[in-house]
Amino acid sequence: MNHEPPPETSFYQLGVVRAAINTPIRRFRDEYRALYYPFESVAPLPNAVTVDVRPARRLLGRCLRYRIDVNGRFRFSPTKFHELLPYVEWAVNWELPRVMPEYLQLHASSMEFEGAGVIFAGDSGSGKSTLATALLARGWRYLCDEFALIHTASLQLHPFPRAICMKRSGDHILERLGLTTHRGPRYLKGVKGYVSFVNPLQVRPDAIGCPAPVRFVIFPSYSCGAEPTLVPVGRAEAALDLHRVCFNLFSCQRPGTDVLAEVVRGASCYRLQSGEIDQTCALLEDLVTGGTRSAVPRVRSLVAC
Amino acid sequence: MAVSTVASTIPPPFSASAPSAPPGCGSDGPSDRFRRRKDVTVHELDGEALLFHPLTANSHRLNATALLIWTACDGRNTAGDIAEQLLSIYEIDLPSALRAVESFLDELRRHDLLEATESGAGPTGISANHPAARGTA
Numbered sequence: 001m002n003h004e005p006p007p008e009t010s011f012y013q014l015g016v017v018r019a020a021i022n023t024p025i026r027r028f029r030d031e032y033r034a035l036y037y038p039f040e041s042v043a044p045l046p047n048a049v050t051v052d053v054r055p056a057r058r059l060l061g062r063c064l065r066y067r068i069d070v071n072g073r074f075r076f077s078p079t080k081f082h083e084l085l086p087y088v089e090w091a092v093n094w095e096l097p098r099v100m101p102e103y104l105q106l107h108a109s110s111m112e113f114e115g116a117g118v119i120f121a122g123d124s125g126s127g128k129s130t131l132a133t134a135l136l137a138r139g140w141r142y143l144c145d146e147f148a149l150i151h152t153a154s155l156q157l158h159p160f161p162r163a164i165c166m167k168r169s170g171d172h173i174l175e176r177l178g179l180t181t182h183r184g185p186r187y188l189k190g191v192k193g194y195v196s197f198v199n200p201l202q203v204r205p206d207a208i209g210c211p212a213p214v215r216f217v218i219f220p221s222y223s224c225g226a227e228p229t230l231v232p233v234g235r236a237e238a239a240l241d242l243h244r245v246c247f248n249l250f251s252c253q254r255p256g257t258d259v260l261a262e263v264v265r266g267a268s269c270y271r272l273q274s275g276e277i278d279q280t281c282a283l284l285e286d287l288v289t290g291g292t293r294s295a296v297p298r299v300r301s302l303v304a305c
Numbered sequence: 306m307a308v309s310t311v312a313s314t315i316p317p318p319f320s321a322s323a324p325s326a327p328p329g330c331g332s333d334g335p336s337d338r339f340r341r342r343k344d345v346t347v348h349e350l351d352g353e354a355l356l357f358h359p360l361t362a363n364s365h366r367l368n369a370t371a372l373l374i375w376t377a378c379d380g381r382n383t384a385g386d387i388a389e390q391l392l393s394i395y396e397i398d399l400p401s402a403l404r405a406v407e408s409f410l411d412e413l414r415r416h417d418l419l420e421a422t423e424s425g426a427g428p429t430g431i432s433a434n435h436p437a438a439r440g441t442a
Contacts, residue, residue, distance in 0.1 A: 236353035240366045243355075250362065257357040257364060261348035 011041040011048060015159030018048035019092050028053055028084050035163050038201050049095045051088050070095045086189035097248035104150040104252045104259045107245040110143035110157050111135055112209030113288045117157035118216040119148045121245050127222035127274050130170050133198055134277045137177045141209030142200040152254040155262055156211040163197035173277055217269040226275035228283045238269035338422045339410055340380035345418055361417055374409055380422050384410060
């Protein structure tokens with residue numbers, strides 16, 4: 001006998017990304033809503049990425065396996081409830097290159113500071129999310145911790161304010177910045193292990209940035225105890241490195257290399273050796289302000305979960 | 306998510322790590338002329354360039370010297386001609402320039418960035434449009 005409640009759909013407008021979460025699992029629906037309630041839309045959103053989350057296998061009333069489909073295609077089958085949220089996030093990300101060809105999509109975090117768009121491009125573990133979180137706490141505005149969405153016509157960076165995903169190694173940073181994580185619990189995210197989510201709007205109510213032209217392209221790498229340094233990098237080299245982290249070079253509306261070349265033409269490009277987080281942030285603030293605003297007051301978390 | 310392409314940086318022709326080869330040891334003879342592929346997209350950026358090959362989906366970065374050689378691959382110049390052009394810019398001797406040019410042309414060929422052209426020069430590697438060749442014609 002099937003006691004499964006009927007699925008319900010909730011719609012979310014996350015910057016330029018629209019998501020529809022369709023699930024009969026009330027606990028998950030509540031979990032997702034608690035993280036993204038400021039972005040929930042009462043009205044259905046057309047062309048949303050639709051994520052179906054449902055139990056796939058039960059035993060004695062207990063769910064042994066879940067199933068996640070995106071726009072009708074099977075994507076993941078996690079076995080634990082606390083894997084669901086990271087996998088749903090991942091599933092939405094996975095679909096974006098297909099459904100949003102008007103954006104060139106880079107694996108990078110993106111921030112806005114006083115109208116200037118900044119891309120932090122690097123491999124996993126280079127400190128993109130940590131930097132985004134720390135800069136957000138110091139007054140920068142958040143666009144995304146995992147994507148740089150560049151509109152192929154306007155060449156502007158657009159927001160996709162998903163929750164910031166922090167690995168366990170970033171715990172001490174969150175603690176130092178006085179930031180709280182979503183509901184406290186840990187989520188399990190594949191090879192990254194246990195992660196937590198920081199809701200940018202819980203850092204500051206005006207945390208979400210506006211579309212902005214790309215003025216800086218930064219390639220961070222983290223080394224514990226290193227002196228933070230910025231080294232200029234040539235635009236051709238920067239474009240090549242951005243190419244390496246591009247998700248949809250061939251499926252966006254304009255040739256991806258044309259977009260990348262135009263983006264770097266309008267930007268200053270640097271390699272960042274990041275170290276102690278406050279010094280690193282101060283260095284970046286000196287860069288984007290031309291040295292006129294090196295000490296931005298830190299903003300502490302306004303809302304405790 | 307996987308990155309959709311593999312990208313590479315073509316080594317600069319005069320870098321210490323660039324492999325050098327004696328003139329004429331590649332698959333082309335000394336009289337061959339070189340032409341860059343027409344379907345390769347080129348973006349010049351601060352004196353360097355980003356090339357994009359639409360068929361292999363690879364991008365390549367050229368430094369200033371590499372860009373100069375690439376530009377010289379217009380279907381009329383041989384390796385010798387291009388090396389001569391480099392002599393007017395860099396303080397190197399002709400054999401060194403020729404080695405570097407041929408090494409770099411090998412690299413371009415390896416990445417399928419050159420089109421085939423017909424041979425049109427004598428055994429010295431000096432083509433018909435080379436000043437030396439014009440002088441003796």
